[in-house]
Amino acid sequence: MPDPLAHLIENNRRWVETITAQDPEFFGKLAKQQRPEYMWIGCCDSRVPANEIIGLLPGEVFVHRNVGNVVLSNDLNCMSAVQYAVEVLGIRHLIVCGHYNCGAVNASLDDMAHGLIDFWIWPIKQIQRRNPWISSLEKGRQREVMCELNVVEQVSNLAECKVLRRAWAEGQLVDIHGWVYDVQDGRLRDVVVQLERDGDTRALISAAEAAIRARAVG
Ligand SMILES: [Zn+2]
Structure with missing residues (x-):
């Protein structure tokens, strides 16, 4: 055969x-x-391959992908990858990259049952619950805005995790960047949020969310 x-x-x-x-x-x-300078936390979606999008070769970006680019402190897989990246590889830049037309984000916005995946996307659904203003937008815009807010949420989760707290407390230079990728034209959109060691994490997260809201509601 x-x-x-x-x-x-x-x-x-x-x-x-x-x-x-x-x-x-x-x-x-x-x-x-391997001596990568970057870690990529992105979605499993086949249209969003980390190395290709940012033009890097094998060995140049350390990658973790899951459905909906979710960062959870109780996800041993993601947290182990982050720990290895920060503590062993000494990665300088952590990138959380969401993308428009994300199936996980879209599923979090409908009221249908999807089976097992509903447990995984539950944290994304909570973003919508905390931001009831989203429901006033038309459906396509809701999905885009949720992709952006999801990136900010996951950047915030990453900034709160023990690995980053410890690294920053010890003076390690490691930044977190939140990006959104557009599958329609292959382009990375404006940086959604960027956190640095000495930055006011909460203020930056709030400002990023406020900017997304301001853009969305006009
Ligand atoms: Zn996706």
Whole structure:
């Protein structure tokens, strides 16, 4: 029986050839050590691949993805990745990137039952409950605004987690950036929020939420 994935193996062979033609030592150097400057926390959505969007090669961005780019302090997977990124790799910039047309965000806005995923998107639903003004917007705009507010929420969660608290208390330089990606044109939108070690985290989060609201309600 022919291998239905043979084309992927062939793609891989060509990809290795292309990279090693540019830098014969590329994989040898990477095998010894990874030294990424950036961590990407994004959605599983196939249209939002971290490396490609920001033009980085393997070894240049440490990636964690889950449904809806959610950061929860009780998610051992996400928190382990963040801890490794900050404490072992000494990552300088943590990027939480949401995207428009996000299935998880859209599902959080409808009143239908989706099964298991409803447990996962429950924290996203709470953002809507805390921001009842969203319901006055038309549906498409509600979805966009929720993607933006979700990024701010997850940046806030990241800033509150023990790993970041400890890193900042010890003077480590690590910033958190919140971005939104538009799947319609492949562009990253304006930075939604940016937090630094000595910044007033709560004030910056509130200001980011207020700016999103002001843009949305006009
Ligand atoms: Zn998504």
